Amino acid sequence: MIKSLLIANRGEIACRVIRTARKLGIRTVAVYSDADAKALHVRMADQAVHIGPSPARESYLVGERIIAAAKQNGAEAIHPGYGFLSENADFAQAVLDAGLVWVGPKPDSIRAMGLKDAAKKLMADAGVPVTPGYLGEDQSPKRLKAEADAIGYPVLIKAVAGGGGKGMRRVDDAAAFLDALDSCKREAASSFGNNIVLLEKYILSPRHIEVQVFGDAHGNVVHLFERDCSLQRRHQKVIEEAPAPGMDEATREAVCGAAVRAAQAVDYEGAGTIEFIADASEGLRADRIWFMEMNTRLQVEHPVTEEITGQDLVEWQLCVAGGEPLPKRQDELSITGHAIEARLYAEDPAKGFLPSVGKLEHFDLGEDGRIETGVEEGDAISPFYDPMIAKLVASGADRQDAITGLANMLEGVEVWPVRTNAGFLFEALLDEDFGAARLDTGFIERKLAQLVPDPEPSDDLWRAGAVVALAANAQGSGPDGFRLNAPSRSAVALGRNGQFRTVDLESGGTFAAASGFRDEDRVVVFYEGQAYEFALAARGKVGGAASDGALIAPMPGKVTSVDVGPSERVAKGQRLLTLEAMKMEHAMVAPFDGTIAELNVEAGAQVQVEAVLARVEPNEASS
Template sequence: MFSKILIANRGEIACRVIRTARKLGIRTVAVYSEADADAQHVRQADEAYCIGGPRPQESYLRGDAIIAVAQKTGAQAIHPGYGFLSENADFADAVADAGLVFIGPSGASMRKMGSKAGAKDLMHAAGVPVVPGYTGEDQSPATLQREADAIGYPLMIKAAHGGGGKGMRIVRSSAEFAANLESCQREARNAFGRDRVLLERYVEKPRHIEIQVFADAHGHALHLNERECSAQRRYQKVLEESPSPFLTPQLRDAMGQAAVMAARAIDYVNAGTVEFIVGQQADGKPGGFYFMEINTRLQVEHPVTELVTGLDLVEWQLRVAAGEALPLTQQDIAQNGHAIEVRLYAEDPEAGFLPGSGKLERLRLPAADAHVRIDSGVVEGDTVTIFYDPMIAKLIVWDRDRPRALARLRDALAQSDIAGPKSNVEFLERLARHPAIVDGTIDTGYLDRHLDEFVPAEHGGADADLLLVATTSRLLAQERATRDAAGASNDPTSPWAIADGWRLGHGGQRSLAFLHRGQRIELRTHGSNGAYRIEGIADAAPAHISGARIEGDSLSLRIDGRARRFTVLEQGRRVVVHDGTQRLGLEPVAMYRHEQASGGSGADRVTAPMPGRVVVVRAAPGDKVEAGQEVMVIEAMKMELSLKAPRAGTVAEVRAASGDFVEADAVLVALEA
């Protein structure tokens, strides 16, 4: 076994490897960028070294700098994690040439499997079913257009060297192909350094099933059963689970055997994932399965496999890389219970899932136990930067069967709260209760087709009971603050210290105001000490609150005689109320305000929705543009954002060029008034 390893990655996977290495008595070396100087993987490793600037190209993609640190520190092996250089065959070879061990497959195996095109040809030759498509070397636009027309529509354009949903487009007609090809190639070039694409027939309403495989250098190979990842948005996995509620035992066995056959065919060593799409028959039952791609690394969703098998896959990676044989045979692999994983992201689902950044002012996650696991690379007070994936944590749950696991997931999400950048927690709560998830019928395109079922309307109203509870919580907090202030004063018995809201002329009325999704809510209240009359909720009659009492994060009360209990979280200028099924987040604001005249016109400007880098400028001063016409494309958090003209007009100024870094809300294009 190794005595010291270097981790060529960041975030939760780096922290995960550090934990396993420590369990095995292995010392760890971390590398980090200037943006990650205070990151958790830096703090948790035994040693850490800065290797460059904040952009991945300046740090985590610098294989030479990473190898130099390994040699300097005496590390014997390099764990690439997932992402960055984990599927880079040249890096794997460079690690071996430097006399170090790459904890993963060889560069030769990676070249066969890392290219989607090459892997697809290999599987076809091996007899594994593949979707009709084009994987040729000729990448000229004319050839690709001709091949696409021959395959037929709808079809998928995919980055040949990509992953994680980047560099993928669905094209539904010949006329749409050229524009989608250009966008896909540009995204692939920026994310992976290569813009080669492959084309394949798009299977409508497919299920996404992946098989975890493992192989050692002694000729042993096996699979650890499947994970279903059909809940996706724009090809990004949203919920993963094992076992799949869709597969039959016969299909599970056939797919497992096909995955092992693929691993053996290319002398694969270490952890890998063979991904398939499974068609559906008219009755909703499984149809045929087709090879999709092979990932030559550990996957983000590997914890669900660990929870149902009881195995530590990172430990297996380390042992196999050190030359040991696989510790179990195929017959020894158990499958116990059901596990589900979701990813908590700093993103705004109500704004098209725009990635967010900023300091995590509050990060409340459920306590880990036998049923709940948290994998995270950040803690409260850390910052989510614009340079990397905005994932905050992975939330994984386990129980004896799927209904119980779903109940665990809902409870764990209800205990989660994130303040600072916006998050997808509420979106995940809706997802975990949706019939397509509960019934196990979701396909890979369902979220994109029915997103309105998971994201509330932009100006949707607040639930009345939740709003009453938030108001009650604020009233109790005000009274508590008044009592505390009085107790610390020189005259604690003063009548002005009585926290009943009474003031000369208005008999105890207090008014409160909140912001909810940009909308202002104003309420009038009467009463004190847990008994109130609250007015102003839409057209409803005044509500009567009695018996309100707070104990920790729990608020119990009676609403018009109905006894209820809620969870209430307050921090700074934010209050979150949860009834066990849904949540309401509000920002308390001053009751009285000065209305501002609307000075400039937002219809005359195109601004950056978040910090990022300009990748394409499509307009110049003097150009005539139409409403909705793309004028610029920026890249932030590994994602392209298209910026469009707010109205028809003439471009007056273009204030950024390709390659420029821009701040959030910066004016990038101005139209003539």
């Protein structure tokens, strides 16, 4: 067994690995960037090593520093977590060349599955069903269009080196194909340095089914059943569950058997996931489920598999990396109950899911279910990394039990002032179609308007805010908060967006069974995962906004492009500059027709939240 382990990652997955390592008596070494100097994973580990500045490309993606940290601090193995360098075959090889143990698959296995076209050819040769499409070397627009015409529309154009939803275009008819191809190839070249694409038949009722596989150095390969990851937004998973609803035993045996063959085809060792696309127009059927790709690492959603199998997959990883055989044979694995996971992101659904950063002045995820997080109250959400701050996992005897448990967890989420998607997740779980397992990957986009909670509070929530304000007078205030019991018989003036009103609890009406806290200037109420802020009139009005025409940085970030110059005339909606933060780009556009009166940044500049980046003066006709 491995005795000392460096975790080449951060956040909740680093904390997750540390917990299992501690259980096994393994000494842990954490690595951290400037931004993570006081992070939870740093505090949890036996030892922590600084590896560079805050941007990931200068710290967590610098393999040489990570390997040096392992060797200099007595770690004999490196666990990559997921993301960052976890699927980088060259890094895996460098770890092995340094005489260290790599907690992951062999570099050759990573390479074999790294390019989508080569992987699909390999899978087809291994008898794994693949989506109808074109994987040929002829990349001329004429040949690609002819192949698309033969496949039949709609088709999907995919960059062979793509991932994360980039380098992918759906094309619904022949007339749109060449423009979509050109756009896809440009994006692929920019994002991955490789503009080669493949074509696939686009599935109109797609479900994302994936199978957890595990192999060891002794030739053993097993599966730990399937997960359904169909609830996605912009190709990013949001809610995952296991087992897949509607999966009968015959279909499960066929799909999981195909996954095992896929892993055997690349001599796989360690944890991996075989991802399939299913045409669910007539339910889940073995002849309508096709291989998409393999993720050669542990997945974000691995906890739901652990919950239904009773296995610790990180422990499995460490055992296999240490040369031991798999802990269980296939006939020793079975499914018990149902589990669902929701990804809690630091983002504001009411503002187009804009990432939210800052200090977690109030952070309470409750005590129910399973919570995987890398932060605690008082920590800060950084703009440098993925905005996921926790995973909430509920399990039960059946799917409805798991849904109810997770909804209760989301209902009790209390996070402030950082915004989260908890209310959005709560609405998705309670959707009638989700409850009936009428799922496909377009579920969220179709229902987006009804799933995003109203950011404005109802009258019940105004009254709840009054209860918090008045009860806090007697109980003391502060972000630790309290639960509401009964309304006081009094009145208080509360405000939002600079507008105040007196809320009189003696006038009747109901109030939401919420929770909340009060500080010197405001009241914050938590209800069904949402946070609502009310200003206290006694302290004056809510802080003023920038004047008309000002472009304000919504978060700290880096200006990646400036598209206009001083005194330039601009049109409403025209992009003026682009801000990059939390791995996303945000276009800042002109609020109206006008002239650039002020330009305070240039490309490459780092800016703080609420900085005035530029100012537009309206044209006389627009003013």
